[in-house]
Amino acid sequence: DVKVTQSSRYLVKRTGEKVFLECVQDMDHENMFWYRQDPGLGLRLIYFSYDVKMKEKGDIPEGYSVSREKKERFSLILESASTNQTSMYLCASRTPGQGNRGEQYFGPGTRLTVT
Amino acid sequence: KNQVEQSPQSLIILEGKNCTLQCNYTVSPFSNLRWYKQDTGRGPVSLTIMTFSENTKSNGRYTATLDADTKQSSLHITASQLSDSASYICVVNRGGNNRLAFGKGNQVVVIP
Numbered sequence: 391d392v393k394v395t396q397s398s399r400y401l402v403k404r405t406g407e408k409v410f411l412e413c414v415q416d417m418d419h420e421n422m423f424w425y426r427q428d429p430g431l432g433l434r435l436i437y438f439s440y441d442v443k444m445k446e447k448g449d450i451p452e453g454y455s456v457s458r459e460k461k462e463r464f465s466l467i468l469e470s471a472s473t474n475q476t477s478m479y480l481c482a483s484r485t486p487g488q489g490n491r492g493e494q495y496f497g498p499g500t501r502l503t504v505t
Numbered sequence: 506k507n508q509v510e511q512s513p514q515s516l517i518i519l520e521g522k523n524c525t526l527q528c529n530y531t532v533s534p535f536s537n538l539r540w541y542k543q544d545t546g547r548g549p550v551s552l553t554i555m556t557f558s559e560n561t562k563s564n565g566r567y568t569a570t571l572d573a574d575t576k577q578s579s580l581h582i583t584a585s586q587l588s589d590s591a592s593y594i595c596v597v598n599r600g601g602n603n604r605l606a607f608g609k610g611n612q613v614v615v616i617p
Contacts, residue, residue: 432607
């Protein structure tokens with residue numbers, strides 16, 4: 391069974407703190423993704439990674455960075471958390487697939503609150 | 506402008522009834538379209554995938570249709586159950602670079 395895990399389900403941080411969100415997949419997938427999900431906006435791509443040490447900006451990368459030191463682990467970093475980064479954060483891992491049929495498997499999400 | 510529009514935004518249905526959710530997209534190019542189900546507080550889970558040449562796909566009580574000419578898709582839920590209460594998200598794959606276009610979801614509530 392495919393498994394994507396995220397380090398925390400709920401997290402509360404203060405403005406200005408550095409925040410690490412961890413994601414681990416056990417499927418040896420090369421592609422991993424970080425999204426945020428907000429009411430009325432749907433999922434938006436923050437960053438993704440093709441392979442170890444490879445990363446590419448998504449649609450809303452401002453205020454975030456990522457790290458992919460090992461294939462199974464993809465970390466999202468908020469260098470200085472702000473209240474507008476309060477959101478649900480979803481990690482995904484993608485199966486290889488011909489013609490882009492590869493499926494993205496999502497983790498359970500981390501609900502981050504910045505106060 | 507969002508490239509994937511879903512309607513209705515929310516829906517309340519009685520247990521046992523059928524319902525149909527709509528997805529219209531303007532995404533181009535088009536590679537495939539998936540419907541995901543997202544339970545409250547959980548990550549989305551894929552229900553169906555359809556490519557350009559497929560116009561219907563079933564997964565149990567869920568049946569998705571695709572009209573690539575009009576760029577419309579629908580998800581039909583048959584004989585709804587309380588466990589069908591969730592958000593249903595339409596996702597279009599533009600191909601290449603792993604870029605997906607997400608709808609905002611149809612929120613379905615099934616009541617006994």
